[in-house]
Amino acid sequence: MTEIEAIRQRHSVRNYKSQRIEEDIVQKIREMSDEINRESGLHLQFIEEAGKTYNKLLNRTSGLDSAPSVIACVGNESIDDLDEKVGYYGEKLVLFAQTLGLNTCWAGIFSRKKIPVEIGPGEKLVISIAIGYGENAGKAHTSKSADQLSESAKDMPDWFTKGVEMAILAPTAMNQQKFVIKLNEDDSVTFIDKGGFFSKVDLGIVKYHFEIGSARHIE
Ligand SMILES: Cc1cc2nc3c(=O)[nH]c(=O)nc-3n(C[C@H](O)[C@H](O)[C@H](O)COP(=O)(O)O)c2cc1C
Numbered sequence: 302m303t304e305i306e307a308i309r310q311r312h313s314v315r316n317y318k319s320q321r322i323e324e325d326i327v328q329k330i331r332e333m334s335d336e337i338n339r340e341s342g343l344h345l346q347f348i349e350e351a352g353k354t355y356n357k358l359l360n361r362t363s364g365l366d367s368a369p370s371v372i373a374c375v376g377n378e379s380i381d382d383l384d385e386k387v388g389y390y391g392e393k394l395v396l397f398a399q400t401l402g403l404n405t406c407w408a409g410i411f412s413r414k415k416i417p418v419e420i421g422p423g424e425k426l427v428i429s430i431a432i433g434y435g436e437n438a439g440k441a442h443t444s445k446s447a448d449q450l451s452e453s454a455k456d457m458p459d460w461f462t463k464g465v466e467m468a469i470l471a472p473t474a475m476n477q478q479k480f481v482i483k484l485n486e487d488d489s490v491t492f493i494d495k496g497g498f499f500s501k502v503d504l505g506i507v508k509y510h511f512e513i514g515s516a517r518h519i520e
Pocket residue numbers: 311312313314315360363364365406407408409410411428439440441442470471472473474475476499502503506
């Protein structure tokens with residue numbers, strides 16, 4: 302499965318089977334998170350036993366029930382744009398998990414006391430990602446239109462349109478989609494954060510999706 306296919310198939314899943322993730326799949330996730338951590342300087346942690354990280358009471362409004370495993374998104378507070386980086390690299394791991402047949406849900410609401418995570422000196426636990434085998438595959442989110450989420454002073458080239466198409470499918474906190482992707486005269490791209498709950502994490506996720514769709518790396 303390509304990353305584009307993974308983007309199309311990924312939806313937030315909030316109900317999980319109790320089934321554990323098989324050892325060889327766990328190994329693949331660990332290898333990928335190690336690679337991501339080396340590249341990014343983050344400290345993403347795949348935790349096999351999520352324990353009481355999620356519970357119905359805490360998540361009663363969103364409906365996230367429980368999950369057998371969790372990815373804790375940790376990074377040093379000295380990292381520039383820590384939240385955005387977590388979004389960008391966390392989504393890389395989310396899409397990789399999708400290619401392995403797993404389901405996920407980014408979760409800003411979880412028990413920070415009960416998650417069995419390692420947080421080193423100077424580090425911050427930014428957010429969690431629930432992971433496991435879903436009871437279902439989730440469903441496509443309602444979305445703002447490409448016109449609402451992008452702007453350009455000139456005709457949009459194909460690569461830009463494809464990037465926006467993938468960005469629209471990105472998960473954002475409470476499906477807020479508070480971003481605008483702007484194509485500049487010199488073909489550079491600016492991501493505008495319109496603020497909101499976890500909007501910097503959202504922006505990193507959106508950037509990752511855009512890069513996959515457009516097949517360009519955006520500085
Ligand atoms: C930064 C972030 C935080 C989120 N926090 C939660 C959460 O606490 N609980 C939850 O059930 N879903 C959470 N979500 C999932 C969003 O509600 C979901 O991505 C959005 O509704 C779009 O749906 P989709 O992921 O199926 O495309 C979060 C998503 C992001 C990106």
